[in-house]
Amino acid sequence: MADNVTKSGLMEKCKPCKVGIKCVPQIQCPAHVRMGQHEKPQVCDLPAGKFGFCCETGQNHTAHESKERRSAFPAILPPDVLEEARKNFEQLMHGVAHLQIPVQRGHPDFIHGIVFHSTPKEDLHNFALSNNALEQVITTQVFGQKEQVPLDDFITNNVQVKFSKTPLAHHCQAPPICRGRQNLRSLDGTCNNPLAQRSHWGAAGQSMERLLPPAYEDGIWTPRAKAKDGSPLTSAREISRILFEDVHRPHHKCNQLIMQFGQLLAHDVSQSSSVRLDENGGLVQCCSTGGQSILPRDKQHFACLPIPVAENDEFYGAFGVRCLNLVRLSLVPSADCQLSYGKQRSKVTHFLDASPVYGSNEEAARDLRTFHGGRLRMFNDFGRDLLPLTSDKSACGSDEPGKSCFKSGDGRTNQIISLITLQIVFAREHNRICDVLAKLNPTATDEWLYQEARRIVIAELQHITYNEYLPAVIGPKQVKRFRLTPQHQGYSTDYSVDVNPAITNEFSGAAFRMGHSSVDGKFRIRDEIINIPDVMFNPSRMRKREFFDDMLQTLFAQPMQQIDSSITQGLSRFLFRGDSPFGLDLAAINIQRGRDQGLRCYNDYLEVMGAPKLRNFDQFPKEVGEKLSRVYHSTDDIDLWVGGLLEQAIEDGIVGITFSEIIADQFARFKHGDRFYYEYDKKINPSAFQPAQLQELRKASIARLICDNADHLTLHTVPTAGFVRADFPGNQLVHCDDPRLPSVDLNAWRM
Known part of the structure; x- marks a missing residue:
């Protein structure tokens, strides 16, 4: 490091990077972990007193290999490989339909299946x-x-053998043709990157990316199942019940709204899909009736990854449950049409583009529109606009008469009633903006009003995310280090055609699941206490006249739980319980899902951040270390989601350092890889906002958004800092017409 450092007074500074090379946090240059000490990138200075790397390999998890090494493999797939693979595939698929075990309505497994809900066409x-x-x-x-x-060649994408000129070539997806479609953000996320070969980046249905190579046992798709010493990894349920107790630890500053906004963001950028039994979306079952045992291998579907439950389990043992159902996530064909490890897909766009409001394809979007005045369809419930009701009986998992079930741009809307609350806020905001724009511009068409309101809502969502939400989650210093701070004026120049905005497996499968620890098991609404399992896929309470306002006030006032080793039993025992006396265990599902996705161990992500690996359990607090040693043989076995939750929250943030870095990296991808990000000018974004419009959008806040769209039956005041508890010192409750809550002045859009 000495060669890279110069002295300036009392401060030591690193030499600047070469022209054209950016200084980035080490996690944004992940290839460094596979380099020898003499190959490491030059160290450089970052804001907030941190070191970074002058990165020449980009966000790829490995540097490009030499042509000589690539030529070691055949250029064309041998016929015997294709024939054997065809037979193996047919054998795998043969008889799958006969493995059907009916999943009863109201059962936790059935309700869990709704999380991946799609239309018959989808x-x-x-x-x-x-x-x-x-x-x-x-x-x-x-x-x-x-x-x-060698396994290393597959996990580093070094096997440059194509499916071209084989029967499998038709499985490869050609990039979309974008001529004439690049001036507005598309609904499905295509054509965001201006380079033709990258026009699919970030689009709905595309694969997740990775910070580090997968930890599949065979390097290709076999789940991570073995400890470092070769023994089987401990059951995810066993880890959950020993490590994750239900302890009430309210956060001293942050409220439930930050938890709920986080779930909305998660649904905006990610929806995975589990493997299904057939083209009708039939659910795969890996456990016998009632979860009494794991099905024998010869009766299991190939995508089964059930979670074993111990006979002496203090909760599930009482019901004779020995198996929790889990089915592997479905994959997407190779985008570059070459041999590759399995890559999971997201059915929604990878961009922060309010897809839960508008949908991620043209068909869904059209179904949500009135085609009059640019407005979205709503359900007028005695003078109050709620989300439209859906006729799809499977959307809530029940066909009970009189049960309300709502519709939006995302099939998971009814998952929990607090999520519906925010969905209503954003849908109302779209229509409110349409009405104002129509008055300002009487000759405007329905299409212009719809598209302009959509652009404004997306910009408000992005500004609230980067200006209010992220600083609270990862801390202001991380926001600064990763160049995520919104401008005070003018345009940003941070866009790069080389940044793939796709979500990473580490973000989707671990870091952004941190919110599950922040959930309180109960909503305290006036004099009523509502258990969370009672309002999952059961949103009928929203029809009560004052409930919407009351729910918003609860989100403002009720503290979120600290992000730590505590998970409410509403999620770890009664998740999606429906009509059953027991539900699923979300903590166990998160751990098993990480293994399904081939996430590497926690220690490997410490290394990619530039931190030393943990060598023994004594490096944790005593009680935590003792529990970890009961379920893991080595610190190199700790699952990423587990290790991340056990870290102490960083300064002025709510997550530990590892999750903060993974989350910061992801939101940097969303910003730096999105050509239509709200702060870019016309040189980057062909539909850029005018300077005066952009200045107005910088007034957007979560508190103002809620004020503008509440019913005002019981809600009349809001805290000025919307993601901070209403009772936190200095966070004043103000009336919605208070000048301390500035509004976005839409007069800037007068044509």
């Missing part, structure tokens, strides 16, 4: 896509065995 498409990807993965496995390909 089910058919997803099933075909998943099978195409699976056939490619099986071919990769056969090729690897026959050619004795």
